[in-house]
Amino acid sequence: MARTGRRPGVSGTREAILDAARRAFAEQGYQHATIRGVADLAGVDPALVHHYFGTKQRLFVAAVQLPVNPVEHLMAVLEEDPEQIGRRLVATFLSVWDHAAEQSPLLALVRSAVGDDRAAALLREFITEEVLGPIAHRLGSPDARLRATLVGSQLIGLAMARYIVKVEPLASVPAAQVAAAVGPTVQRYLTGELAP
């Protein structure tokens, strides 16, 4: 195979950082991976990693090649009227998945989380720190973390049924119809009666 022989430019450095990040997250988990450790692996200065990606959270989102940053979308949704976020949250979640490629690293991560304890820990730590933490903080109720995990259970199941196992008719109905059906579930988990 011929190689170009050019030294890596901006996109080469960026890709080297992302490769290093994928290795660091896979080997150390979300909690223990650091910007400094990723920089060391990539052979660049930590300031450069900060320059390109800002935070560990954004680096992770870039490393798994999500088309949008779900944490930033989540924050925007959480800013709205708390009684209206169920459907918005489901719609946002579906749009991330509808736009993810069939062989996306997101799908790969979910797949490996199911088969591999270390990948499961990575996913669990990211969800706990970056998704459940902010939701619990926003809700402020004593059972906020349980509520957040119930939301997570419905969303991950939706991804499994619609995008991975592809059970019909759920796999083919329009996203808006799914959001209308599942939105009230998420709304109740967030702000409704949990044990009537």
Added chain:
Amino acid sequence: MARTGRRPGVSGTREAILDAARRAFAEQGYQHATIRGVADLAGVDPALVHHYFGTKQRLFVAAVQLPVNPVEHLMAVLEEDPEQIGRRLVATFLSVWDHAAEQSPLLALVRSAVGDDRAAALLREFITEEVLGPIAHRLGSPDARLRATLVGSQLIGLAMARYIVKVEPLASVPAAQVAAAVGPTVQRYLTGELAP
């Protein structure tokens, strides 16, 4: 390794049939696997497979070593007052999982369904024929299959969050509390308003 050298007795024959069934389901899927094909693979008469396992559905349940037959539990739950089955369905589902061993073939099947299209098809066909079909029949509504898949999405997500990715606190709260929280979701998917 020493071998006993004994010829297979009843339990040996039963195990040979189950081995053959696992191969047949994995290779041909749920829909196309047949009692006759399993018997051929195991080198026994089809009547013997019928004698031990009755139906293809029971053979599948035995092959993946479920501690209870979820389809028979489902049928019993569906016989009850349709307005009360949400919580019962969730409680039954949790008890199947709570009693399944950590390395059970059920977990293995779900894991492989996430990584392997053929295993996903096997799971999808079993769920469609043996779980969604009966629920849709019992409900009798035009959108019954969509309702059933929505139920499936919540239940598979619950299994992922509580038993596979093990997100806290959902992984540790008592099953009765989970059934109380998730039951109304399943109830609404079965008999409530889908698009308010």
